[in-house]
Amino acid sequence: MPAANALRAVLAFPSTYAVGITSLGYQVVWATLAQRSDLDVRRLFTDQGDPPHAGQRGGQRSGQRGWGPDLDLFGLSLSWELDGPVLLDLLEQQRIPLWSHQRGEDDPLVFGGGPVLTANPEPLAPFLDVVLLGDGELLLPAFVDAVAASRDAPRQQRLRALAQVPGVYVPSLYTPHYDAAGALLRVDPSDAGIPATVAKQTWRGNTLSHSTVITPEAAWPSIHLVEVVRSCPELCRFCLASYLTLPFRSASLDDGLIPAVEKGLGATQRLGLLGASVTQHPQFDDLLGWLDQDRFEGVRLSVSSVRAATVTPELGRILAKRGSKSLTIAIESGSERLRRVVNKKLDTEAIFAAARHARDGGLSSLKLYGMAGLPSEDPADVDATAQLLLALKKATPGLRLSLGVSTFVPKAHTPFQWEGVRPEADKRLKHLAKLLKPKGIDVRPESYAWSVIQALISRSDRRLAPVIAAARGRHDSLGGWKQAYRAVLAGERPEATPPSLPDPPAWEEVVHSTWSEGRRLPWDHLEGPLPKATLAGHRREALTQATP
Numbered sequence: 001m002p003a004a005n006a007l008r009a010v011l012a013f014p015s016t017y018a019v020g021i022t023s024l025g026y027q028v029v030w031a032t033l034a035q036r037s038d039l040d041v042r043r044l045f046t047d048q049g050d051p052p053h054a055g056q057r058g059g060q061r062s063g064q065r066g067w068g069p070d071l072d073l074f075g076l077s078l079s080w081e082l083d084g085p086v087l088l089d090l091l092e093q094q095r096i097p098l099w100s101h102q103r104g105e106d107d108p109l110v111f112g113g114g115p116v117l118t119a120n121p122e123p124l125a126p127f128l129d130v131v132l133l134g135d136g137e138l139l140l141p142a143f144v145d146a147v148a149a150s151r152d153a154p155r156q157q158r159l160r161a162l163a164q165v166p167g168v169y170v171p172s173l174y175t176p177h178y179d180a181a182g183a184l185l186r187v188d189p190s191d192a193g194i195p196a197t198v199a200k201q202t203w204r205g206n207t208l209s210h211s212t213v214i215t216p217e218a219a220w221p222s223i224h225l226v227e228v229v230r231s232c233p234e235l236c237r238f239c240l241a242s243y244l245t246l247p248f249r250s251a252s253l254d255d256g257l258i259p260a261v262e263k264g265l266g267a268t269q270r271l272g273l274l275g276a277s278v279t280q281h282p283q284f285d286d287l288l289g290w291l292d293q294d295r296f297e298g299v300r301l302s303v304s305s306v307r308a309a310t311v312t313p314e315l316g317r318i319l320a321k322r323g324s325k326s327l328t329i330a331i332e333s334g335s336e337r338l339r340r341v342v343n344k345k346l347d348t349e350a351i352f353a354a355a356r357h358a359r360d361g362g363l364s365s366l367k368l369y370g371m372a373g374l375p376s377e378d379p380a381d382v383d384a385t386a387q388l389l390l391a392l393k394k395a396t397p398g399l400r401l402s403l404g405v406s407t408f409v410p411k412a413h414t415p416f417q418w419e420g421v422r423p424e425a426d427k428r429l430k431h432l433a434k435l436l437k438p439k440g441i442d443v444r445p446e447s448y449a450w451s452v453i454q455a456l457i458s459r460s461d462r463r464l465a466p467v468i469a470a471a472r473g474r475h476d477s478l479g480g481w482k483q484a485y486r487a488v489l490a491g492e493r494p495e496a497t498p499p500s501l502p503d504p505p506a507w508e509e510v511v512h513s514t515w516s517e518g519r520r521l522p523w524d525h526l527e528g529p530l531p532k533a534t535l536a537g538h539r540r541e542a543l544t545q546a547t548p
């Protein structure tokens with residue numbers, strides 16, 4: 001129960017209630033904040049929100065009135081680049097000034113977190129007062145304590161105090177410098193009292209997160225989600241889920257996972273095991289054996305994508321027995337050469353074995369994930385993917401196959417951060433669909449246009465902020481983004497754009513160019529788990545595999 005003088009906070013999600021409440025990350029942040037008596041926190045989604053704080057003006061079931069003027073904190077959890085512009089809509093709806101430089105003493109502190117902002121917050125930095133880099137378990141308590149301790153101080157002093165908390169990044173206290181040609185030279189702290197770099201924070205406890213809300217209104221109705229592992233030890237060279245969250249951590253079986261599963265199964269019969277690589281939990285077989293007990297009859301179990309090489313006959317059998325119909329594996333490519341380039345460590349026989357185990361265990365379908373446009377990919381690699389799928393279909397009759405295929409997008413803090421999006425990926429996605437659909441394989445290509453927008457947001461610096469503001473209302477189409485980009489380059493600045501922000505660099509340069517390793521990156525002042533030199537080493541090692 002919040003105390004009478006509790007700080008008033010809103011935690012927003014840039015999508016509907018059904019999507020937001022299915023996000024384990026969002027649920028955990030909310031639960032962490034909601035258990036504090038010094039914080040009165042409400043949830044806000046694009047279609048609804050919790051009722052207003054006691055004694056406040058306005059209703060909120062459809063967001064028609066804002067809480068903004070009465071708030072101390074407004075937070076946003078962001079897990080998908082394309083949701084970034086929704087932040088501005090939510091701020092406007094709450095009557096909070098969009099740009100951080102417009103906010104005064106009575107405005108809330110606007111903070112953000114989640115994987116997108118931890119990887120590269122710079123494009124949205126001019127709209128945010130604070131960015132939390134890393135795991136909420138560590139960051140949130142320290143952040144809220146610091147906010148509470150400085151609540152009566154002037155805004156600028158509060159921001160300076162927050163900048164001292166490990167993992168808390170205050171963008172307005174850092175200034176980017178560019179050369180005459182627009183290349184980023186460096187990002188400096190405003191003065192010697194502000195840390196020169198901010199390091200991402202890593203939770204190392206033996207418990208990981210699980211659902212705190214189980215509702216039929218979620219996108220996955222009434223499911224209890226349990227995080228089994230965090231990060232992935234495989235280090236596929238493009239993979240943000242691995243590189244950004246290192247080191248690989250697993251929840252303790254007896255003190256973490258089993259109590260979390262038992263608790264959830266007291267409320268629902270649907271269980272989802274989550275993590276970048278759940279089957280790599282060192283005791284995954286024990287967990288599976290435990291879930292095989294007769295007392296779990298009727299429980300519906302699903303697991304997120306698993307490494308093909310870890311699929312066992314037991315996994316296929318127990319998933320089928322517990323109501324799953326399908327299994328998902330990521331192969332990236334049918335070409336062994338390209339899998340070596342991306343460090344996939346997966347031979348073709350392991351893919352066939354996974355398909356056999358899935359079918360023999362009683363599952364009816366296998367979903368495979370692949371990518372087009374990976375560095376060094378050539379047309380023969382794309383054909384190899386099609387051939388692999390056709391051979392799998394022949395080898396495992398009765399198993400329905402589907403291929404989800406996306407365009408490679410470079411992500412900050414991964415070895416492929418220097419690689420651009422390859423325009424030929426668009427045609428290659430279509431080519432795969434053309435080859436496989438007539439043969440009865442369901443191909444689901446992800447929109448190439450969305451991948452381009454993702455890359456724009458994942459590789460840009462603060463100079464993209466006016467484009468994000470200008471793209472509002474048209475940010476779900478590539479044409480809308482291109483128009484907004486052109487408008488900003490032509491001098492049409494959205495209202496209140498900070499005059500100190502130079503024009504963005506050419507679109508082609510941000511999205512499609514391969515950058516040199518010596519280039520200053522927009523996120524170089526933010527420390528991820530591995531140093532830049534290590535990432536560069538992994539990239540070079542990858543590219544030496546490019547020629548057989």
Ligand code: SF4
Pocket residue numbers: 232233234235236239241242276277307330
């Ligand atoms: S196995 Fe999957 S989760 Fe692990 S690094 Fe590779 S792509 Fe990422």
